[in-house]
Amino acid sequence: MPTSTGSSRRVLEKGPSGWLAAPALVFFLLFAIIPLFGVLFLSFTKWDGLGEIRLDGLSSWTTVLTDPVTGNALWVTAKIMFFSFIVQAPISLLLGVFTSASQKYRAALAVLYFVPLLLSSAAVAIAYKALLDPNFGLGPGLGLPFLAQDWLGNSDLVLFVVVFVIAWQFVPFHTLIYQGGVRQIPASLYEAAQIDGAGRVQQFFAITLPQLKYTIITSSTLMVVGSLAYFDLVFVLTGGGPGYSTRLLPLHMYLTGFKANDMGAASALGVILVVIGLALALLLQRLGGKNRNASQLEGA
Amino acid sequence: MLKLTLRSAAIAVTAAAVSISLAACGSSGPASSAGNADSATMWGLTGGNQPVLQKSIDAWNKAHPDETVKLDFFANDAYKTKVRTAVGAGQGPTFIYGWGGGVLKSYVDSGQVADLSDFVASNPDVKNRYLPSVLKNGVIDGKTYALPNNNVQPVVLYYNKEVFDKIGVQAPKTWDDLMALVPKFKAAGIAPFSLGGQSKWPDLMWLEYLVERIGGPDVFANIAANKPGAWSDPAVKEALSKIQNLVDAGGFANGFSSIAADSNADQALLYTGKAAMILQGGWIYQSMKKDAADFVKNGKLGYVTFPAVSGGKGDPANVVGNPSNFWSISSKATDSQKKAALDYVKSGMFTDADTQALIDSGAVPVTTGIESKLAASPDKDFLSYVYGMAKNAPSFTLSWDQALSPAQGDAMLANLDQIFLKKISPDQFVSTMNATIGK
Numbered sequence: 001m002p003t004s005t006g007s008s009r010r011v012l013e014k015g016p017s018g019w020l021a022a023p024a025l026v027f028f029l030l031f032a033i034i035p036l037f038g039v040l041f042l043s044f045t046k047w048d049g050l051g052e053i054r055l056d057g058l059s060s061w062t063t064v065l066t067d068p069v070t071g072n073a074l075w076v077t078a079k080i081m082f083f084s085f086i087v088q089a090p091i092s093l094l095l096g097v098f099t100s101a102s103q104k105y106r107a108a109l110a111v112l113y114f115v116p117l118l119l120s121s122a123a124v125a126i127a128y129k130a131l132l133d134p135n136f137g138l139g140p141g142l143g144l145p146f147l148a149q150d151w152l153g154n155s156d157l158v159l160f161v162v163v164f165v166i167a168w169q170f171v172p173f174h175t176l177i178y179q180g181g182v183r184q185i186p187a188s189l190y191e192a193a194q195i196d197g198a199g200r201v202q203q204f205f206a207i208t209l210p211q212l213k214y215t216i217i218t219s220s221t222l223m224v225v226g227s228l229a230y231f232d233l234v235f236v237l238t239g240g241g242p243g244y245s246t247r248l249l250p251l252h253m254y255l256t257g258f259k260a261n262d263m264g265a266a267s268a269l270g271v272i273l274v275v276i277g278l279a280l281a282l283l284l285q286r287l288g289g290k291n292r293n294a295s296q297l298e299g300a
Numbered sequence: 301m302l303k304l305t306l307r308s309a310a311i312a313v314t315a316a317a318v319s320i321s322l323a324a325c326g327s328s329g330p331a332s333s334a335g336n337a338d339s340a341t342m343w344g345l346t347g348g349n350q351p352v353l354q355k356s357i358d359a360w361n362k363a364h365p366d367e368t369v370k371l372d373f374f375a376n377d378a379y380k381t382k383v384r385t386a387v388g389a390g391q392g393p394t395f396i397y398g399w400g401g402g403v404l405k406s407y408v409d410s411g412q413v414a415d416l417s418d419f420v421a422s423n424p425d426v427k428n429r430y431l432p433s434v435l436k437n438g439v440i441d442g443k444t445y446a447l448p449n450n451n452v453q454p455v456v457l458y459y460n461k462e463v464f465d466k467i468g469v470q471a472p473k474t475w476d477d478l479m480a481l482v483p484k485f486k487a488a489g490i491a492p493f494s495l496g497g498q499s500k501w502p503d504l505m506w507l508e509y510l511v512e513r514i515g516g517p518d519v520f521a522n523i524a525a526n527k528p529g530a531w532s533d534p535a536v537k538e539a540l541s542k543i544q545n546l547v548d549a550g551g552f553a554n555g556f557s558s559i560a561a562d563s564n565a566d567q568a569l570l571y572t573g574k575a576a577m578i579l580q581g582g583w584i585y586q587s588m589k590k591d592a593a594d595f596v597k598n599g600k601l602g603y604v605t606f607p608a609v610s611g612g613k614g615d616p617a618n619v620v621g622n623p624s625n626f627w628s629i630s631s632k633a634t635d636s637q638k639k640a641a642l643d644y645v646k647s648g649m650f651t652d653a654d655t656q657a658l659i660d661s662g663a664v665p666v667t668t669g670i671e672s673k674l675a676a677s678p679d680k681d682f683l684s685y686v687y688g689m690a691k692n693a694p695s696f697t698l699s700w701d702q703a704l705s706p707a708q709g710d711a712m713l714a715n716l717d718q719i720f721l722k723k724i725s726p727d728q729f730v731s732t733m734n735a736t737i738g739k
Contacts, residue, residue, distance in 0.1 A: 048706070049388040051410035133565065134555030135574055153497065153558030155721065241498060242557040243721050244714070258381045260710035261406075 036274065042267035049261050060264035070269065072244050073252040076159070080248060081227040083163040084170075088223055092171045093216070096178020097208060110179070117172040125236035128165050152238055155245040162234055162246050169233065170226070174219045181215030182208060221284040228277050249273055339370045340633065340640040342395035343383060345625075346373045347564070348583045349450050352657045360648040367640035369395070375562050377499065384706070387412050387630070394633040394641050398446055398626045399702035400437040402524075406705065408440050413628040414638065416444045423646055431691070434623045434666040437698065446626035447645060451663035452690040453582040454621040455505045459602040463490055463576050471602060475513075475542065475609045482549045485576045491553035493546075494575035495720075496561025500713040501701055503720050505579050506546075508620040508700055509606040510539035516614040517695040523737075524703050531733040535613075540719055540726035542609075547720060557721060564591065571595040579606070581621055582664070582686050589662040589679070596662075597678075603685065619693040622702070624666040659683065664690070707739045 046056035064070050099110040116124065131138045132151040139148030151161045189207050198206060231250045234240065240247035240255060247255070250273060257266030344353045350373055357371045372393075374382060379397070386392045387407065396413060398404050407413045416438075420427050427435070430448055438446030459471055467488055472478035485492040496502040511519050515535025522530040546552070553575050559565050567584050569575035571592035578584075589596045608616040627649075629641045650667055658665045662679050664687045674683045690696065701709040715732050718724040724732075 048406065048410075049384060050406055050412060129560070132558070134558065135553065135569055136565065150555035150558055153555040155723070238558075239498060239500075241500075241717060243718050243723050255710070258385060259706070261384065261706040 039267045039270045039274075042263055043271050045264050045267075047263040049257070049263050056264060060262075060268045063262075064265050064268040064272070069244060069247070069252065073247050073249045073269075076245070076247060077228065077249045079159060080163060080166070080230065080246075081224055083160070084166050084227050085220065085223050087163055087167045088171055088174060089216075089220065091167070092174035092219065093178050093212070095171065095175040097182050097204065099175065100179045100182035110175075113175055114172045116169050117176075119169070121169065121232040122236050124165065124169050125233050129237055132161065153242050155242050158238060158242065158245050162237065165237060166227075166230060166233060170223070174223065177219045177222075178212065178215060181212050185211045217284060217287060221281060224284060225277055225281050228273060228280070249276075338634060338636050339368045340394035340637040340644070342369050342371045343379065343393045343397055344371060344373050345379055345397065346375050348586050349625075349658070349661065349663065352450075352654065352661055352663075355657055356649060356651070356654045359651075359653065360644055364640075364643070364648075367636075367643055369640060369644055377562060390632055392630050392632065394630050394637045396628040396630055397449075398628055399622055399699065400446060400626055401698050401703035402705045402709070403702055404438070404446055404626070404628065405440055407628065408445050412631055413445050414631045414633075416447065416629065417442075419642055419645075420444045420447075426646055429650055429667045431666050431668060433690075433696065437623045438626050438628075446628040448624035448666045449627045449649060450625050450666070451582070451658055452622075452624055452666050452686065454619040454686060454689050454693070454696070455509065455579060455581050455606070456585075456603045456686070456689075457577060457579050457606050458570060458584070459577040459604070460570055460573055460575070460600060461602045462600050463488075463573050464602065467576075471604045472607045473604075474607050478607050479546070479549065479551075481576070482546070482551045486550055490573065491569065491575040492551045492577060493553065494559070494566045494569035494578040495552045495556040496559050496566035496580075497552070497557035497717070497720060498559055499561040500717050501699070502561050502566065502580060503716050504699065504701055504713060505581075505620070506543055507536075507539055507716060508697065509579070510542055510609065511535050512618050512620055512695075512697060513606065513609040513614045513616065514538050514612045516612075517618060517697055520697055520700065520703075523700075526738050528737060529734055530737065531730045537726045537730060540729055543719060544722060544726070547722060552720075557717070567591070571601070585679075585682055585686075586662040601682075603682065605689065615694050617689075617693055618695045618697070619689055620697045620699065622699055623690075623696055705739065708733075708736045711736045711739075 042053070043060055044055060044057065045053050046059065047053040095113060099106050099113070119127075129152065130136075134140070134148050134150045134153070137148070139145065149157065152158055185208065189211070190203060193203050193207060229250060230248060231254065234246055234248055234251055235254070238246045240251045249269065253266050253269040253273060256262050256269060342357065344350065354371065354373075357369050361368045383392060383396060384403075387396065392412070396407065398407075404413070426447070431452075434448050434452060435444075438444055438448065457471075463485070464471065467484055467490075469481055469484060470477075472481055482492045508520070511533075515533055519530075519533045519535045522533070553559065553569055559569070561580075564584075564587055566578060566580065567588055568591070570578045571588055585596070585601075588601065595601060605616065605619075627641075627645060629638060629645075633641065650665065655665050655667060655670060656673065659670070659673055659677050659679075662682065664670075664674065664683050671687075674680055674687055677683055697703070701713055704712065712733060715724065715729050719726070719729055
């Protein structure tokens, strides 16, 4: 860093004025913190969404915690979180590394990969629902009997279909993150490795992967915490069915609140969701080690 | 000191900006298209009667530029969620579209819909235009809160005559007939029944009719009256076992639990000959008339009442379904919106043109004195059949998910889905549902 003197140096040390954060803070308070306490309050009430709100002690919490559907929703959420992670992470890492090189055809491919991310989740879900229809979908349409499974109606199969569609939509996003991460790695490292005679695979494991450590943590945090928020896609694709097989926690919360009109129980589920989300985010940040927030760029 | 003032000023400015943008959000919706800012608003359902309602409102708006109504449409399931949330938040439409039953009662209990009793009393023309048996579904505790707005919708067993002829069989008259048909159609590679299982409510039609045929209308009347243990009636258990027997026999189309009724994929199986029969509401005639015009016009669509169950107590002429849909008027609407709404109810709906448009679309309006119009329609066979079915039914039970409270209705549909998937036993269903009584 070049040494600077006087007031400009003090500005750099102090950083920009805290005032610049004020509008963001106000919005955060208004739309995140205050509603959060609102939900906490509602979880101790009985309310059908129309009539008056009555304080009802712990009854919503007992309902939610003793309901086997809640346990099932947690289990389904955990499964989707696990499978989406092990499917998405390696694919997006490899695609990110692949598209980070500068050949023209890779740039063209990167644009193609990126397309699913531009579509709304609802549109993706509707399209897949039509394609997967066992009677009028892709399988019967193309005359391919193995594609004519009861993809969305079979309780054992449907979870993996959901994981696949989620991956189809979100791999492009994580690919983009990895692509950026790889492009930040100084080329000098690779040049040195080449001189030492390292092959491509060796370079990947010895340079690329370790250098991507923080990118991996960022992407994984988004994947894991993000899978707590999968809602629209699953709601449109399966509605949580068949039975309760894809009734994720957020979906369960929505259906409890807006279909069964039990806002108290839905709020309790919302609080559980927030707690799990925070715990997971903290855990993943811990894995990043002490210097997780420091920049990796030389000289910065 | 200066710092403090600066901060509060910044907050005040931001807060003002926020409230301005919020206010903008709030008003951009209703004022965006037809009519002025204080137009009465109306939300209807897509499909079925959508074009009829649109035409009626267009005609009204043209003739009454000072009392316009702004109309939006939503898909069935989406509408049911949206309207309740909107009404609860004080953002509901002037005209609240409904089905009567427990849902209407929840609006009445929280004071969200206007009492129309005086309006009905002072406008005998309005009251007299309806079939009395339908009108009474909008009455709660002796007061009228909702008025019928379209057509009578009994649940009918439709069949594809072409595939029945191909196999050489007759439409089922009893449950045993129905079960005997299943292996015959399966052997021919045709699904015996189409079912929109992903939407869940089509599952319910099976339970409603079976309970009705086995135990008669009292079984559900007890459930709707929240009598303790009412689900334990043996008729419920027998009906659930019969459903699971039919699932075991392969009675429903491949992948029935991933077929959505909102996209009409279930009807498509029937008219494409992939399925032989479907148990669905009277309203699917309207959409098949549109989507499969030749199929309907060439008389390939058959329809019968739900089969009798041997030893059952219920009259085979009893009907389940929706007597009609209804308009309630929001009690939170402004005076001018309410006035426009009541004026439309009085002289804008069920005009001759409306009634004719309903009949032309393949529906039976819930009004009196339409026999000659029905007889003149190209769909007279189906329409007269439905009209007679509704008029002569000793009992017409409202669809259970609408008759019960929303919490019970939701639990019932979720558990019934589990019955069709064979994830739970009839006993488990009964004990789970007994636990929801009074909720």
